[in-house]
Amino acid sequence: MSPKTRNVTQKEIARIAGVSQTTVSMVLNDRDGSNVRIPAATRERVKQAIEQSTYVADPAARRLAGLDNQILGVFTYEPALSPESMDFYGPLLNGIERAAEEVGCDLLFFTSSPVEDGRRTLFHRKTRLRLADGCILLGQDMDGDDLKRLVDERFPFVAVGRRDETTARVPYVGIDYVTLTDGLIRRAVELGHREGVYVHRDGDSPTARDRRGQIVAATESGTLHFTPVAVADDDVSAAVAAVAAGGATVIFAEDTFLAEDVAFALAAAGIDLPRSVSLASLGEVRGHSIGGRVLTGFQTPRQQVAAEALNLLQKLVATPADEWPGLDTQLLLDGTLELGETLVPVGSAS
Amino acid sequence: MSPKTRNVTQKEIARIAGVSQTTVSMVLNDRDGSNVRIPAATRERVKQAIEQSTYVADPAARRLAGLDNQILGVFTYEPALSPESMDFYGPLLNGIERAAEEVGCDLLFFTSSPVEDGRRTLFHRKTRLRLADGCILLGQDMDGDDLKRLVDERFPFVAVGRRDETTARVPYVGIDYVTLTDGLIRRAVELGHREGVYVHRDGDSPTARDRRGQIVAATESGTLHFTPVAVADDDVSAAVAAVAAGGATVIFAEDTFLAEDVAFALAAAGIDLPRSVSLASLGEVRGHSIGGRVLTGFQTPRQQVAAEALNLLQKLVATPADEWPGLDTQLLLDGTLELGETLVPVGSAS
DNA sequence: CCCAAGTGATAATAGGTATTATCACCGCGC
DNA sequence: GCGCGGTGATAATACCTATTATCACTTGGG
Structure with a gap:
């Protein structure tokens, strides 16, 4: 064995076939025209040489020569493959992988990005971002500056989840939480609810605003009056207090984890769910249940979101x-309501 | 294909700072010596220019210039991110991601590899394999030719799971199934078992051989006599028949899915588990149970395997x-026995 | 016979970075 | 005046592929 087997290159093939590197490149890419012509005999000879060797094109060189590489980046602001994040990222990653397979792309995960303030940094000195033809961005809350810079540099990318940056038009594929939230509010009204509590986090993401917007609109129009309760550190006691104070017959939680926390706190406070008070989550509820009851909320087509995002990126x-x-x-996909068993007609307590 | 978006390059920085591209490169890489010297003033000027621009090194060019790219490939012979494979790949991928984060590497998933005979192909015309500094190989059964070619080409790689190719010395990190299997056999003997059935698939992977080897050894030494039953297409009826034929007091299954199938078939045949017959899996059993009982089998440190594989690759x-x-x-890690509740003393039926 | 058009293939170059070899200049000692 | 070591920086080159421009040679037409 030779000490250092360099990779077999086009030049090497050329030497074997007795032609120039240019000719090899032309044969590989099936180039032919008035400018460049290669007779079948030569073409065959080169192909033979390639076949007998183990030649594979160096992707770095291809990239440098300005071609696209069929490599798409995947950037997540948190670890993507940890057991905890699988609940959220799993369906998305699955959709991405399937779509990537479909279009014949490899996926580059930027796991190396240095962590600052608990979030990964997209741009840093040695980022391999540019090795990809484009990039999918995943994460609950993204960095607005990152998005702006990507737009400015005209780097192809798609954010998963709705964005509404004012500084730049950000390509995204998300879920239409406005319609979903609206649907759940109407459902509650149909069941006789007039007074509710909205439990939400402090965050200010676009999707959070979408939901809150509908809550506020319902309150202002008098359809269903909500008392907002912001919680921090998963301390939902204030929400329970608001319910105990009377009046409210239903609780809407911003997401499913919050809904589960609320359910737990209600049980601890001796408040019967759903007979005393109904509960609904404004998030994906598949795989979650409350004391054996199917939690009322949304079913969101996350694999499809991911697949559409990748198609758009392509x-x-x-x-x-x-x-x-x-x-x-900018694309929003429809979800469906999960009517569930925790949002029931008002007055079921009797 | 989109036209190359003009990026900030070293040449551009050089123009701004009024120096040469070489100098910029030297500053970026902190080169200094007798050969090349850069006074602090110039160095500072260049750094300023870099700071003010959005320069990031082009990974393709770096790679072409022969440097490490801090990109590690991940090749799986089946889809890695699908819900079905998460059971097996999840812990591995998690370990890989964490280790990659640790050492500052990005991960390239070769999702594009064309599928032949239901398996992805590692080597093909446009493989981006060489874009990575090295590669982790995952999969239940790998292609021996692929491994040989990787060794021949001196491409750095590590297989997850023990390999024993005779044609080449394959680097791997795996789990010591010999010791584990031996441990479970001793456990069964301790509990009074003398006659068993070994349910296995047709496959011929090294780890399958490891287990079978111990089974055969126990049989030949008379410690615990096993009747082997090969199953195809998850049809375990032959195994049940072998048990019903009498004699055997314990079933060892090659893996946990097989064990679950066997448990199901036993129940259907009215054979009580574990009172009439004990059952153990020669695979990871965490998260699996049989009718509320903890399945006897192994606990394998898969995150750790993945992490060690990545370290070795580095x-x-x-x-x-x-x-x-x-x-x-070549590294084997120890697993631990999960004594569980489905392997019980012989004669518990009375 | 000579120009034009056609044929087959190659030299030259771009693309961005890292390294090696080289260069220009200055001050100093003799 | 001249070599000489030291200093600061650059030109040249390699890496590999794709493309453009160019070249050598042939053939047909006038």
């Missing part, structure tokens, strides 16, 4: 940046 | 290929 990659303004780069 | 990448023979590249 489209961006394939389109010259100056034509992007003509594309429809 | 070591290979950092070591010149001609020094590899001096490295210890």
Whole structure:
């Protein structure tokens, strides 16, 4: 064995076949035209040489030569493959993998990004971002500056989850939480509820605003009056207090984890769910239940969101940046209501 | 294909700082010596220019120039992120992600590899394998030719799971199933078992051989006599028949899925588990139970396996290929027995 | 016979970074 | 005046592929 087997290159193939490196490249890429012509005999000879060797094109060189590489980046602001995040990321990653397989792309996970303030940093000195043709961004709350810079640099990317940056038009695929939230509010009204508590976190993400917007609208129109309760550190006692204070017959929680915390706190306070008070989550509820009851909330098509995001990214990659303004780069998918068993007609307590 | 978005390059920085591209490179890499010297003033000026711009090194160019890229490949012979494979791949991927984060590497998933005969192909015309500094191989049964070719080409890689190719010395990190299997056999003997059935698949992977080897050894030494039953297409009826035929007081299944199938078939046949017959799996049993009972089997440190694999890979990448023979590249980790509740003393039926 | 068009293939170059070899200049001692 | 070591920086090159421009040679037409 030779001490250092360098990779077999086009030049090597060329030497074997007795042609130039250019010719090898032309054969590999099936180039032919008035400018460049290669007779079948030569073509065959080169192909033979390639076949007998173990030649594979060096992707770095391809990339440097300006070609796309069929590599799409995946950036997550938190670890993506940990057991805890699997609940959220799992369906998304699955959708991404399937779509990537479909279109023949490899996936580059930027696991190396240095962590600052508990979040990964997209841009840093040695980022391999540019090795990818484009990038999918995942995460509950993204960095607005990152998004702006990506837009400015005309780097193809798609955010998963709705964004509404004012500084730049960010491509995204998300879920239509406005319609879903609205649907759940109407359902509650149908069941006779008029007074509710909205338990939410302090965060200010676009999707959080979407939900809150509908809550506020319902309150202002008098359809269903909500008392907002912000919780920090998963301390939902204030929410329970608000219910105990009377009046409210239903609790809406911003997400399912919060709903579970509330359910636990209610049980501890001796408040019977759902007979004394109903509960619904404004998030995905599949796989979650409250004391054996199916939690009322949403079913969100996350695999589909991921797949659409990847398709959109592919489209961006394939389109010259100056034509992007003509594309429809912001997409919301419909979810469905899970009526569940924790949102019941008001007055069931009797 | 989109036209190359013009990025900030070293040449651009050089123009701004009024120096040459070489100098910029030197500053970036902190090069200094008798050969090349850069006074603090110039150094500072260049650093300023870099700071003010959005320069990031082009990974393709770095790679082409022969440097490490801090990118490690992950190749799985089946889809890695699907819900079904999460049971097996999840802990491994988690370990890999954590270790990659630790050493500052990005992960490239070869999701594009064309599928032939239901398995992905590692080597193909446009494989991006070489973009990675090295590669982790995952999968129940790998392709021997792939492994040989990787060794021949001196490409740094580590297989997860023990390998014993005769044609090449394959680096791997696996779990010591020999000791584990031996432990479970001794346990069964302690509990009075003398006659068993070994339910296994047709596969011929090294780890399958490891287990079978111990089964055969126990049979030949008379410690515990096993009747082997090979099953295909998850049809375990033959195994049940072998038990019903009498004699056997315990069933060992090659893996946990098989064990679950057997448990189901036993129940259907009206054979009481574990009173009439004991059952143990020669695989990871965490998260699996049989009718509320903890399944007897192994607990395997899969996160740790993955982490060790990645560390080993890092070591290979950092070591010149001609020094590899001096490295210890084959590592087996210890698992622990899960005594469980399905392997019980013989004669519990009375 | 000579120009034009056609044919087959190659030299030259771009792309961005890292390294090696080289260069220009200055001050100093003799 | 001249070599000489030291200093600061750069030109040249390699890495590998894809593309553009170019070249050598042939053939047909006038």
